Structure formats: C-alpha cells, structure tokens
Amino acid sequence: MNTLLILQFLKDIARNNNREWFEKNKSKYLEAKTNFDDFLETLHKELLKFDESLSGLNPRKIAFRIYRDVRFSKDKRPYKVNMGAGFSSKGKMEQEPGYYIHLEPGNKNFVAGGMYVPNPENLAKIRQEIDYNPNALLKILADKQFKKYFDGLADWDRLKTAPKGYPKDHPHIELLKNKSFVVSHPFTDAEVKDAKFTTKVAAVCKSIKKLNDYLSEAIA
Numbered sequence: 001m002n003t004l005l006i007l008q009f010l011k012d013i014a015r016n017n018n019r020e021w022f023e024k025n026k027s028k029y030l031e032a033k034t035n036f037d038d039f040l041e042t043l044h045k046e047l048l049k050f051d052e053s054l055s056g057l058n059p060r061k062i063a064f065r066i067y068r069d070v071r072f073s074k075d076k077r078p079y080k081v082n083m084g085a086g087f088s089s090k091g092k093m094e095q096e097p098g099y100y101i102h103l104e105p106g107n108k109n110f111v112a113g114g115m116y117v118p119n120p121e122n123l124a125k126i127r128q129e130i131d132y133n134p135n136a137l138l139k140i141l142a143d144k145q146f147k148k149y150f151d152g153l154a155d156w157d158r159l160k161t162a163p164k165g166y167p168k169d170h171p172h173i174e175l176l177k178n179k180s181f182v183v184s185h186p187f188t189d190a191e192v193k194d195a196k197f198t199t200k201v202a203a204v205c206k207s208i209k210k211l212n213d214y215l216s217e218a219i220a
Helices: 003-015 019-024 026-047 120-132 134-142 144-149 189-193 197-219
Strands: 083-087 098-103 109-115 181-187
Touching: 003 026, 003 098, 003 189, 019 026, 026 083, 026 098, 026 197, 098 197, 109 189, 109 197, 120 134, 120 197, 134 144, 134 197, 144 197, 181 197, 189 197
Parallel strands: none
Antiparallel strands: 083 098, 098 109, 109 181
C-alpha cells in the first residue's frame, strides 16, 4: 500500500483532467486504484475490530468511481480529483449510517461518518428519535473521545427554521434542523503518507460508532 503514489496520481489528474491524458496514463490510474483498494482492505480489517456490521463487505469493491457524471453539471471535467469509499453494512452508505474516507491532495483529505442526506422517511424517523430520546445523542456528542476529533455535527446542511411539526422553541431545535447527520475530521497530506495513517483513520471511525448506532436504531 503506497498512499504517496495515490496522492501523486490525483495531483497529476488534477493538472491533466482530460480523456487523452487519462488513456495514455491508464496504467498509473490502475496502480493508484490498486493501492487505494489495498488501503481499504487493510482499513476494513481494523474497522471489523469494533463494527461487525461491516463483515459482509468486500472492501475492494466499495471505492467510488473516478469518472464524473457531467450530464447536468457546468463542470465538464471527466474525472474526479479525489478517491473515496464508503463503509456501511450494505455498502457505500446508501441510506444508512457508515464511515467515509476521502483522499485529495492539498490537505483536503478527511474521514466522515454518520448519515448523509437521509430520505424524507428516514429523516422523519431520526428527528422523532431526537425528540423522544435526545439524551442518548447529547451524551454521544459530549463524549471525550468524540470531542477529540469533532466539534459536533456538521452544520452545512440545515434548515433555517424549525422543521414541520416541531415548535421553534423546542429544547433541541438546533439538532432537529439538521438535514444530514454527519461528522468530519481532516487529515493533512503528511498524515496520509505516514505509516500509521490506517490506524489513525480507524481510531476516528471508532469514535463515530456510537453515533452510527444511534442513527441505525432510529431508522430501523
């Protein structure tokens, strides 16, 4: 596993984001992808130590495609300039909590977890759980190990006012305003290249486990 090689390829594709360059350098991409899959396989073994729900995953098949869908985008660059993967019980975090790893040069690497953009049904269930059982979530957010990595739930995907059915003066209105329930921790390029990177990522993910459990119970 060579994370330096991954970052180098991503730097190259950012500077040469066109099909001609990509086809000429397909071998570099395949080598970088193999290294990324190696990393995911090693990380998966670490995650299984505290989250058995991931046991059915094939970690070599969970990376997101590097090809961008440009059909409805003004940005017509054909390739992503990052490599990412989602770990969840059914795979790739589709309408379920999980862990997300994102590698992107320029110190834009991060690990995230929780639930991203739940559908209306799941969002309603999560809000109901917060309304009925707020203390469990508040305890998670106040946990010392959790706060070591996170300042709280990300606030970039929130309503500006109270969600329908909840009063504006609800004691936990700020939590209820969330449309996504996500936390994120950054990593520098130097940290990604470090031999202990996988271990560090696993530690961050372990601190997310209780949040994922809370969300999983809410939408069950």
